[in-house]
Amino acid sequence: MPTVWERRDCVSAQVEDSLVILDLETLVYHSLNSTASALWELLAEPKPEAALVEALCEQYEVSPEHCSVSVRGLLAQLEASKLVSEKTI
Numbered sequence: 388m389p390t391v392w393e394r395r396d397c398v399s400a401q402v403e404d405s406l407v408i409l410d411l412e413t414l415v416y417h418s419l420n421s422t423a424s425a426l427w428e429l430l431a432e433p434k435p436e437a438a439l440v441e442a443l444c445e446q447y448e449v450s451p452e453h454c455s456v457s458v459r460g461l462l463a464q465l466e467a468s469k470l471v472s473e474k475t476i
Contacts, residue, residue: 439462
């Protein structure tokens with residue numbers, strides 16, 4: 388199962404209802420909505436995908452199946468933007 392975490396060379400700040408992330412390597416800004424921000428905060432420490440889903444299900448009223456699909460989709464976007472690192476353990 389993959390373990391995922393945020394890249395350390397990114398900085399983030401809350402701006403109104405969004406979390407803005409600056410990739411210090413590419414100098415590109417990314418904006419996350421509140422749900423994606425909750426996931427980003429969980430990625431401060433390496434976690435398996437299942438732990439991310441579990442934590443978000445506790446925070447939001449959502450089924451584990453729906454949450455798992457949403458988390459996988461968001462992680463794919465974050466990976467494509469090179470904002471997270473992933474390692475299968």
